[in-house]
Amino acid sequence: xxxxxxxxxxxxxxxxxxxxxxxxxxxxxxxxxxxxxxxxxxxxxxxxxxxxxxxxxxxxxxxxxxxxxxxxxxxxxxxxxxxxxxxxxxxxxxxxxxxxxxxxxxxxxxxxxxxxxxxxxxxxxxxxxxxxxxxx
Amino acid sequence: xxxxxxxxxxxxxxxxxxxxxxxxxxxxxxxxxxxxxxxxxxxxxxxxxxxxxxxxxxxxxxxxxxxxxxxxxxxxxxxxxxxxxxxxxxxxxxxxxxxxxxxxxxxxxxxxxxxxxxxxxxxxxxxxxxxxxxxxxxx
Numbered sequence: 001x002x003x004x005x006x007x008x009x010x011x012x013x014x015x016x017x018x019x020x021x022x023x024x025x026x027x028x029x030x031x032x033x034x035x036x037x038x039x040x041x042x043x044x045x046x047x048x049x050x051x052x053x054x055x056x057x058x059x060x061x062x063x064x065x066x067x068x069x070x071x072x073x074x075x076x077x078x079x080x081x082x083x084x085x086x087x088x089x090x091x092x093x094x095x096x097x098x099x100x101x102x103x104x105x106x107x108x109x110x111x112x113x114x115x116x117x118x119x120x121x122x123x124x125x126x127x128x129x130x131x132x133x134x135x136x
Numbered sequence: 137x138x139x140x141x142x143x144x145x146x147x148x149x150x151x152x153x154x155x156x157x158x159x160x161x162x163x164x165x166x167x168x169x170x171x172x173x174x175x176x177x178x179x180x181x182x183x184x185x186x187x188x189x190x191x192x193x194x195x196x197x198x199x200x201x202x203x204x205x206x207x208x209x210x211x212x213x214x215x216x217x218x219x220x221x222x223x224x225x226x227x228x229x230x231x232x233x234x235x236x237x238x239x240x241x242x243x244x245x246x247x248x249x250x251x252x253x254x255x256x257x258x259x260x261x262x263x264x265x266x267x268x269x270x271x272x273x274x275x
Contacts (some may be wrong), residue, residue, distance in 0.1 A: 060234070060250065061249075061250045061253050061254060064254060064257075065253075065254075065257055068257070068261070072261075084272055085154065085155060085158040085159075085272075087268075088158060088159070088162045088265075088268055088269065088272065089158055089161065089162060091162075091265065091268070092161070092162040092165055092166055092265060095166065095261055095265070096165055096166070096169060096220070096223065099169070099223070099227060099258070100223055100226075100227070103226070103227070103230055
């Protein structure tokens with residue numbers, strides 16, 4: 001149950017950050033935009049795969065397909081704010097990480113520690129991106 | 137993929153370095169991933185040589201695509217091709233033997249269904265990304 005709550009929280013954070021990036025679109029050049037779409041598409045695909053495979057461990061194929069599609073859509077939405085090339089980059093990166101992430105979720109043996117670690121990493125990433133948007 | 141390669145070769149004077157680098161990265165990663173997955177699923181796992189073959193295929197794909205322009209793109213293409221080849225090989229190994237990843241699938245028919253559905257899904261993704269890249273040449 002708490003895993004689904006964490007997943008809901010992550011999706012809400014990603015949507016809120018998308019709106020923030022869309023409001024500050026004028027400040028961001030294409031270089032920072034490419035980095036933002038790679039990072040956010042990859043993190044959304046990673047969370048989707050890892051948390052869903054911990055919650056439903058019997059549906060490997062469906063979870064792989066769902067996390068790939070969600071990562072692809074997230075990378076594409078973040079990328080299409082800026083350019084066509086950032087769109088293609090975010091889409092490809094989301095696809096590859098989404099295909100890989102359920103395997104990571106199945107082989108870890110301390111899930112709670114791993115969940116805390118990737119959430120801390122995600123928050124660090126968000127702060128880094130926000131600081132570099134403010135400086136741009 | 138060969139169509140995309142020929143279009144790249146024909147029009148490589150028309151666009152700048154950044155465009156070529158982005159498109160090389162996208163097409164190299166997904167192509168080497170798909171080819172390594174197919175090779176790992178199709179070839180018999182007994183011979184020792186076949187462990188290296190998907191990585192070599194990824195490396196050659198990356199090298200050929202990025203040899204169109206100068207040295208930094210070659211590095212990028214080789215890196216992405218090898219990465220995609222390794223990942224595709226890993227996914228193929230897990231699909232053939234789900235006990236590697238503690239996935240609770242026991243019956244043979246479930247394994248075969250998983251293999252077919254994920255291979256078809258990867259083929260659809262490959263076609264989608266190839267379509268996006270070909271569309272970007274026209275736009």
